[in-house]
Amino acid sequence: MNQTTTSPVARGPERVAIYPGSFDPLTNGHVDIITRGAAIFDRIIVAILHNREKSSPLFTVDERMDMARIVFAHEPKVVVASFGGLLVDFARQQGAHVIVRGLRAISDFEYEFQMALMNRRLVPELETVFMMPAESYTYISSRLIREVFALGGPIAGLVPEIVETRMRSTRPPDEPRS
Ligand SMILES: Nc1ncnc2c1ncn2[C@@H]1O[C@H](COP(=O)(O)OP(=O)(O)OP(=O)(O)O)[C@@H](O)[C@H]1O
Numbered sequence: 001m002n003q004t005t006t007s008p009v010a011r012g013p014e015r016v017a018i019y020p021g022s023f024d025p026l027t028n029g030h031v032d033i034i035t036r037g038a039a040i041f042d043r044i045i046v047a048i049l050h051n052r053e054k055s056s057p058l059f060t061v062d063e064r065m066d067m068a069r070i071v072f073a074h075e076p077k078v079v080v081a082s083f084g085g086l087l088v089d090f091a092r093q094q095g096a097h098v099i100v101r102g103l104r105a106i107s108d109f110e111y112e113f114q115m116a117l118m119n120r121r122l123v124p125e126l127e128t129v130f131m132m133p134a135e136s137y138t139y140i141s142s143r144l145i146r147e148v149f150a151l152g153g154p155i156a157g158l159v160p161e162i163v164e165t166r167m168r169s170t171r172p173p174d175e176p177r178s
């Protein structure tokens with residue numbers, strides 16, 4: 001269909017999705033959602049938020065971007081970027097039509113529902129699509145990974161190998177930290 005209205009969301013031939021988050025660190029739950037997204041969309045932009053609320057991140061945004069790029073080096077549909085400010089502005093800049101979010105449990109729903117409706121109010125043409133991970137990843141969150149790791153628990157199988165390696169090399173779990 002030929003669109004003659006001046007849509008604020010660029011409509012190219014490509015179906016572009018944006019998957020925003022902190023990804024501190026990237027987990028196998030995130031990887032699952034990104035992989036599912038890549039099967040549906042022509043391009044999925046993993047958009048790492050410069051989060052002002054999180055005062056002491058585990059990894060810098062550059063480190064997070066680097067690991068995500070390594071994990072998806074074989075998948076040309078996956079693009080890794082970072083952004084600050086409003087997601088809808090960044091989505092528009094990138095020509096994305098869809099926001100992808102993961103839903104793990106009912107507990108995610110309320111916040112996600114609010115965000116989706118607010119984003120729709122800001123840019124009605126930008127749809128939010130929710131995706132479910134494989135059952136075995138439904139309990140994984142970055143926060144839980146950080147906590148388990150800090151207490152010396154095993155995180156193998158919950159995060160990509162490169163993430164585990166870098167977590168161990170930056171902060172050995174058995175070292176006391178302030
Ligand atoms: N295991 C998972 N399965 C499916 N979706 C997930 C999973 N973990 C995170 N997500 C989704 O990924 C998106 C980005 O989330 P985010 O970066 O906040 O990860 P997080 O694991 O929730 O991190 P944190 O614990 O620091 O909040 C959100 O839509 C979130 O619901």
Ligand SMILES: [Mg+2]
Nearest residue numbers: 021022141142
């Ligand atoms: Mg979260």
